[in-house]
Amino acid sequence: MKTLEEIGEIREKKRRELELRVNTKLDTREKHILVCHGTGCTSSKSPEILENFRRILKEKNIENVRVIKTGCFGLCAKGPIVIIRPEDTFYAMVKPEDCEEIIEKHIQNGEIVERLLCKDIDGSKVKSLDELNFYKKQKRIALKNCGVINPEDIDEYIAFDGYLALEKVLKEMSPEEVIEVVKASRTSWTWWSRISYRKEMGVN
Ligand code: FES
CATH class of the missing domain: 1.20.5 (Single alpha-helices involved in coiled-coils or other helix-helix interfaces)
Structure with missing residues (x-):
């Protein structure tokens, strides 16, 4: 990456590719399984969960699904957290042995795995992160992309406006x-x- 133009091209191309991370209504057959790799979830075996998902997808020859590691979603006590986009289904306290069921039911048959849905403070089950009372009153600013992108992939950072301020300073x-x-x-x-x-x- 040597020029601002190159950064702009990466942003445009990658953003199209990652649109399903932020647009729950996107009409696509592709899915991204986001597995939290924050400290809490990592210590509760999220790397093993990620490997299991990748292995099972390979064994079953499923090609339109990507498994991505993300930063902390901010609900560590409910970890390991797994979110499936674009539909934004939010699974909590997932164990490595749950991966098979998630792939078979959710990915292959479009059914939600009810027993893994996160429970809110009143005991009701929620289907997405935004439905949780804990999140309803929050507006993330500096951390808004945490849990959405892979923090170790510079192209994903650029896709969600990384280096935009630098570009503005140098160009405008x-x-x-x-x-x-x-x-x-x-x-x-x-x-x-x-x-x-x-x-x-x-x-x-
Ligand atoms: S470490 Fe996974 S939600 Fe915080």
Whole structure:
């Protein structure tokens, strides 16, 4: 990757390929099985789950399904977490031995594996992450792509706007404009620090 044009081409091509990660209505025969590889899920055998999915898909000659490792979904106590997109089905506390059933029922027959659906705080079963009360009141900003992309794949990062700010700086802004943005961010940081400091010291 040597030019901004190359980054732009990767973004466009890869984004089309990954549209099913964010568009639950996408009309496609392809599926992505997202397996959380955050610390909690990894310690509860998510690498084994990922390997099992890949092995079973290979044995059964299923070609339109990809298995992807992702970062933490933010619900570690319910891990290992597996999400199937584009439909966004959310399976919790998955064990390596559950992979066979998920492939047979969900992937091959389009049936949800009810017993693996995540339970909400009131005991009701939820089908997707967004239905959980824990998530309903949240708006992820810095971590919005965590759990959506493979953090070890730079092309997936680029597909979801990675390096876009750099591109903007190099193509659209003058050095003076960049300095102004940096200054403005420092100003707000200083302002916020001053307020926190005064609060801590009990000064009005
Ligand atoms: S480590 Fe998997 S949800 Fe946090």
